[in-house]
Amino acid sequence: MEFLQQNWHWAALAAASGAWLLVDLVRNKGDRTQISPVEATLLINREDAVVVDVRDEAEFTRGHIPNARHLPLNDLARRSAELEKFKGRPIILYCASGSRSASALAQLKKAGFDKLHNLRGGMMEWEKAGQPITRKKK
Structure with a gap:
């Protein structure tokens, strides 16, 4: 938990990247x-x-x-x-x-x-x- 608090910006970037991939997958419907x-x-x-x-x-x-x-x-x-x-x-x-x-x-x-x-x-x-x-x- 301490790691996430100190590196919140990396965690946010990872979450945003994952969301973008998911949006792209849904948009193209596979x-x-x-x-x-x-x-x-x-x-x-x-x-x-x-x-x-x-x-x-x-x-x-x-x-x-x-x-x-x-x-x-x-x-x-x-x-x-x-x-x-x-x-x-x-x-x-x-x-x-x-x-x-x-x-x-x-x-x-x-x-x-x-x-x-x-x-x-x-x-x-x-x-x-x-x-x-x-x-x-x-």
Whole structure:
């Protein structure tokens, strides 16, 4: 008890960290398709994951994840065949915040893709994590 009184700030930090993890777990409802920028980078480097940007042309032009394929959400149903050759590889979908890419994930799941991931927080989280961005087209 004396230890906690003398180190209350560490105990508070531990409690806050635990609460944050719990909130994150509840928010994602155990959704394993949601991945962080670090997890996405590991998938790209270790499993040659395909990165697909579902934002519109203007957003893509302002900056995107290096080597990302641009497939706007509005064109996804019409152009999903372009991803057929990648069905056996992990596919990471992203947009600005994660909501459009979640919709794209649902569409591709219905089309028979199973190694799908949604970049949690989208481009905003990618940039916040200090990950690289490019303006070059693939």
